[in-house]
Amino acid sequence: MSSAPLLTSILTIVAGIIFFFLSFLFEWVERKAVARIQKRVGPYFTGPGGIFQPFVDFLKLLSKTEAISKGTELLFYRASPIIGVTLLTYGFLHLPFLSQSPVLNFNGDLLVIFIVFAFTCLSYLMAGLSLRTPFTVVGTGRLIVQYSLYELIFLSSFALIFFQAGSATISDIVRYQMINRPLVLYQPIGFIVAVFSLLAKLEKPPFDLPHAKQEVAAGWMSELSGRTLAYMRLIGNMDYLFSISLIVTLFLGGGSGPFASQIIVLWPIYFLIKALAIALVLSYIEGVAVRVRSILLPMRLGIPLTSLLVVQAVILAIWRMGLW
Amino acid sequence: MVEKKSSLRTWFEALENLFSSPDTLPPEEAEKAFNGSSRGIPVLVPEKCIGCSLCALSCPSQAITMVPGGKKTIGNKVVEVKNPSFDYSKCIYCGLCAQVCKQNAIEMRTDLPPIIIIKR
Amino acid sequence: MGAVSLPKSDGTTVKLVPSESIVDAVKEIATTHPHLVGITAVHADSNIELLYSFDNFRGELRHLRVILPDKQPSIDSISGILLGAYIYEMEVRDMFGVNFNGHPLPNTRLLLPDSYPAGAPPPLLKTVTMDQLMKLLDSVQELQPPSPAIPITGSSRYSAESVVILPFGPYHPALKEPEHFALALEGEKIVEARPRIGYVHRGIEKLAENRTFLQALFLVERVCGICSFHHSWTYTLAAEKLLGITPGARAEYLRTLVAELERIHSHSLWIGLLGYWAGFDSMFMWLWSARERIMKLLEMIAGNRVNKSYITIGGVRADVSDEKLKIVQREIEEFKKEFKKISEAVMSYEPLWERTKNIGSFTAELAISAGAVGPTLRGAGIPYDIRKIEPYGAYPDLSFEVITEKGGDVLSISTVRVKETFESIRIIEQIVEKIPSGNPVPQTFFMGTSKEGEAFARTEPPRGELYYYLRGKVGSRNPYRVKIRTPTLPNLVLAAEALKGYTLADVPLILTMIDPCFSCEDRAIVYVKGMEPLMVKLPRSVPANLSLGCPI
Numbered sequence: 001m002s003s004a005p006l007l008t009s010i011l012t013i014v015a016g017i018i019f020f021f022l023s024f025l026f027e028w029v030e031r032k033a034v035a036r037i038q039k040r041v042g043p044y045f046t047g048p049g050g051i052f053q054p055f056v057d058f059l060k061l062l063s064k065t066e067a068i069s070k071g072t073e074l075l076f077y078r079a080s081p082i083i084g085v086t087l088l089t090y091g092f093l094h095l096p097f098l099s100q101s102p103v104l105n106f107n108g109d110l111l112v113i114f115i116v117f118a119f120t121c122l123s124y125l126m127a128g129l130s131l132r133t134p135f136t137v138v139g140t141g142r143l144i145v146q147y148s149l150y151e152l153i154f155l156s157s158f159a160l161i162f163f164q165a166g167s168a169t170i171s172d173i174v175r176y177q178m179i180n181r182p183l184v185l186y187q188p189i190g191f192i193v194a195v196f197s198l199l200a201k202l203e204k205p206p207f208d209l210p211h212a213k214q215e216v217a218a219g220w221m222s223e224l225s226g227r228t229l230a231y232m233r234l235i236g237n238m239d240y241l242f243s244i245s246l247i248v249t250l251f252l253g254g255g256s257g258p259f260a261s262q263i264i265v266l267w268p269i270y271f272l273i274k275a276l277a278i279a280l281v282l283s284y285i286e287g288v289a290v291r292v293r294s295i296l297l298p299m300r301l302g303i304p305l306t307s308l309l310v311v312q313a314v315i316l317a318i319w320r321m322g323l324w
Numbered sequence: 325m326v327e328k329k330s331s332l333r334t335w336f337e338a339l340e341n342l343f344s345s346p347d348t349l350p351p352e353e354a355e356k357a358f359n360g361s362s363r364g365i366p367v368l369v370p371e372k373c374i375g376c377s378l379c380a381l382s383c384p385s386q387a388i389t390m391v392p393g394g395k396k397t398i399g400n401k402v403v404e405v406k407n408p409s410f411d412y413s414k415c416i417y418c419g420l421c422a423q424v425c426k427q428n429a430i431e432m433r434t435d436l437p438p439i440i441i442i443k444r
Numbered sequence: 445m446g447a448v449s450l451p452k453s454d455g456t457t458v459k460l461v462p463s464e465s466i467v468d469a470v471k472e473i474a475t476t477h478p479h480l481v482g483i484t485a486v487h488a489d490s491n492i493e494l495l496y497s498f499d500n501f502r503g504e505l506r507h508l509r510v511i512l513p514d515k516q517p518s519i520d521s522i523s524g525i526l527l528g529a530y531i532y533e534m535e536v537r538d539m540f541g542v543n544f545n546g547h548p549l550p551n552t553r554l555l556l557p558d559s560y561p562a563g564a565p566p567p568l569l570k571t572v573t574m575d576q577l578m579k580l581l582d583s584v585q586e587l588q589p590p591s592p593a594i595p596i597t598g599s600s601r602y603s604a605e606s607v608v609i610l611p612f613g614p615y616h617p618a619l620k621e622p623e624h625f626a627l628a629l630e631g632e633k634i635v636e637a638r639p640r641i642g643y644v645h646r647g648i649e650k651l652a653e654n655r656t657f658l659q660a661l662f663l664v665e666r667v668c669g670i671c672s673f674h675h676s677w678t679y680t681l682a683a684e685k686l687l688g689i690t691p692g693a694r695a696e697y698l699r700t701l702v703a704e705l706e707r708i709h710s711h712s713l714w715i716g717l718l719g720y721w722a723g724f725d726s727m728f729m730w731l732w733s734a735r736e737r738i739m740k741l742l743e744m745i746a747g748n749r750v751n752k753s754y755i756t757i758g759g760v761r762a763d764v765s766d767e768k769l770k771i772v773q774r775e776i777e778e779f780k781k782e783f784k785k786i787s788e789a790v791m792s793y794e795p796l797w798e799r800t801k802n803i804g805s806f807t808a809e810l811a812i813s814a815g816a817v818g819p820t821l822r823g824a825g826i827p828y829d830i831r832k833i834e835p836y837g838a839y840p841d842l843s844f845e846v847i848t849e850k851g852g853d854v855l856s857i858s859t860v861r862v863k864e865t866f867e868s869i870r871i872i873e874q875i876v877e878k879i880p881s882g883n884p885v886p887q888t889f890f891m892g893t894s895k896e897g898e899a900f901a902r903t904e905p906p907r908g909e910l911y912y913y914l915r916g917k918v919g920s921r922n923p924y925r926v927k928i929r930t931p932t933l934p935n936l937v938l939a940a941e942a943l944k945g946y947t948l949a950d951v952p953l954i955l956t957m958i959d960p961c962f963s964c965e966d967r968a969i970v971y972v973k974g975m976e977p978l979m980v981k982l983p984r985s986v987p988a989n990l991s992l993g994c995p996i
Binding site: 038039040041042044287 | 334335338339341343346347351
Binding site: 294 | 609610616719725795798950
């Protein structure tokens with residue numbers, strides 16, 4: 001929104017740094033919550049309550065020797081972390097995290113999200129297929145199947161938002177929610193579907209098939225090591241934060257809340273609280289999830305969520321018709 | 325007991341655990357070498373040993389060798405005795421040597437620091 | 445047939461069979477006694493004696509003995525009659541060099557490492573000393589790369605396009621122990637599964653021959669970590685039979701107490717791991733945290749958590765005071781509450797049903813032919829429990845039920861294990877009440893010499909029937925031969941059979957439904973496609989006569 005290029009640059013850097021560090025915080029929240037469900041302590045030693053553990057893990061992996069197997073496609077192997085980190089950070093700049101208006105925006109930038117999703121998945125694929133071993137082949141195969149399923153669901157749930165808010169621009173959707181009410185109140189089913197398909201997107205239980213360790217070891221990540229592994233894990237964390245922020249933006253009205261329009265500092269705080277709440281819900285589902293049998297994936301992911309979305313669309317259509 | 329399918333109890337169990345304290349031992353407790361039930365480390369009390377080799381014969385992992393232990397007065401005679409020497413890298417800490425010893429010359433001690441074997 | 449019957453020290457009969465007519469003899473015996481307990485080989489007096497032991501699920505054992513010369517021994521394979529037999533035959537072939545004619549896998553090793561020279565004498569022959577064996581293994585400079593279990597190129601059955609050969613192990617997160625399984629995948633479906641084992645073979649049977657009876661007790665305990673007490677108990681039972689020693693009543697109760705605690709800890713470990721294998725980590729953590737209570741009890745009683753070293757020939761090594769028994773009683777009540785809560789929650793959990801119901805299905809006939817034992821067999825509805833049919837320890841005085849479930853899939857086996865845990869809790873409650881007084885610790889520990897003779901013993905560890913065979917030579921401090929047949933060996937024949945047709949996602953669950961303990965076994969199977977199992981018809985009378993929970 002800002003016309004001054006300098007301000008945009010500064011904000012970009014600030015948002016990028018916040019995004020980087022916040023992604024580790026969310027990993028900590030997830031690990032700690034899942035640990036508690038499992039009667040464990042979780043991260044413990046580094047920092048208060050082990051809060052710096054994910055970041056230290058990242059640093060530790062960076063310092064490890066990288067073992068690159070013979071026959072690795074180096075172009076894919078090197079390019080995949082760059083694509084993932086860059087695209088996700090770019091995508092995050094389009095979300096209204098710091099204030100009501102995102103750092104970057106243009107008309108119809110909801111579509112940017114799809115590019116980000118597609119390229120995140122592409123970076124996983126490139127990393128996975130840079131060396132074709134049985135584990136990576138099976139893991140990447142599962143990843144592609146899963147991507148094709150959740151992508152459709154996401155696309156449809158965003159279409160419903162577009163249908164109601166009448167705009168494919170993220171800042172317009174946020175404004176619509178501030179004027180009316182958060183979209184979760186209008187489209188609760190759509191919200192639930194979006195949260196559930198997040199689990200598939202983030203490869204979390206019960207949809208952690210692409211790297212189900214009991215079945216395919218580390219799946220597409222099997223051949224990664226050292227700094228590439230560190231960055232791929234970072235991409236995973238960023239993806240987690242980005243997706244949660246997206247849900248907060250699209251369904252929970254971003255950082256809007258009581259007094260948020262008067263006190264400008266409250267916006268990111270509200271945003272963070274909402275995001276943490278979603279992270280907790282996701283962690284709880286992770287904690288009670290039993291991994292889906294791979295052949296039942298379409299039955300458990302595609303069909304029920306799609307039909308729920310159809311129900312939501314019908315309800316929405318009837319409601320809008322009645323209103324007009 | 326498993327005839328009825330219901331997911332509620334598992335969901336509730338998870339929620340309950342989320343808000344209760346974890347079962348894991350605090351590290352200070354978990355890192356102790358011995359607790360009240362531990363068997364301990366076999367240590368020789370040289371004054372009591374008469375060098376009968378029963379411990380060395382019974383040792384399941386053959387971790388005990390008899391080495392010269394100097395002169396000792398048994399009864400009225402001064403004799404050359406052999407004392408057991410423990411190879412703690414072979415020892416399985418079963419405590420059988422202490423149990424077979426008629427003189428109670430081997431003590432299982434739990435007040436020692438854990439034995440750390442450094443490979444050279 | 446020229447068969448001679450010899451009475452054995454424990455009353456069972458051994459029939460001497462000439463080597464040519466073994467197939468006929470087994471065919472005859474398998475109609476009434478379809479469960480092959482094991483094939484025991486002993487090298488004595490320039491002969492190799494093979495002892496085939498059969499059970500009819502009621503504890504009426506029958507043995508066949510064949511005597512072969514130790515120069516190029518050869519005998520017909522009986523794997524065409526009983527599917528599970530070929531794995532026992534491979535073991536005998538590796539260790540004694542006996543050639544089995546008509547064996548489905550004529551050139552495959554089971555236990556010996558690939559580096560063991562082909563022309564070298566088989567390791568368990570008495571003519572091979574420990575020094576020779578160590579020199580032989582040290583002299584190997586180059587390790588031969590093992591040939592792939594399923595050939596991908598060349599004369600392959602599969603075009604490389606459609607089938608992925610997925611290595612499953614030796615180091616794999618789903619396996620507790622190093623074993624390799626080559627899985628041929630068509631998409632996600634398994635078309636062929638071939639285990640390849642022998643990574644942690646330690647030669648315990650040979651080592652035991654070079655130790656005294658008392659020392660070997662500690663050695664066999666280390667065959668397996670989880671059922672360590674049952675190994676030492678079974679060995680002790682066999683040794684006591686051989687040496688003519690009877691333990692006191694209190695010792696028998698204390699042994700039973702530790703054994704049942706071990707069963708609880710093993711079963712709750714496995715049920716937890718079921719969650720882990722199904723991708724339900726919380727269940728794994730919950731059950732293992734409940735199990736910790738039992739581990740602490742074991743440590744309190746025996747001084748150690750895993751390798752308890754608690755039993756000795758003629759008794760146990762330490763008494764358990766009344767205060768400690770009170771603690772056992774209190775803690776077991778706490779455990780019961782906790783376990784009931786968790787197990788009822790998870791065993792009725794719908795997503796877990798989806799992962800386990802009708803997964804890895806097998807029939808009772810297949811299980812019998814493979815020789816399956818323990819909860820695996822009971823999960824298919826056959827009440828085969830050594831504690832009931834051949835009571836040992838304090839089991840004759842205690843009342844408990846043999847749990848069976850219909851079906852024969854992962855869910856039914858899990859249910860058997862959950863219910864058996866409750867039965868074990870019941871047994872422990874009775875033990876604490878009924879335990880007689882007396883001194884369970886023998887005056888002196890056995891360090892004497894052996895009598896001439898042979899003895900065997902069977903117990904029911906958490907995984908199923910465990911069989912020990914012991915032979916003594918007069919005047920010797922060491923056992924002449926120790927033979928161990930662990931439950932995973934026959935069970936794995938079944939698991940590999942049950943894998944086919946299921947998807948990769950089910951592999952961890954199916955492979956582990958038998959609660960495999962590869963390291964205590966390290967004798968898994970190499971399955972060949974085209975070798976169809978020959979079913980043995982179960983005599984109609986058997987299931988009817990086996991009553992459930994018969995009162996004692």
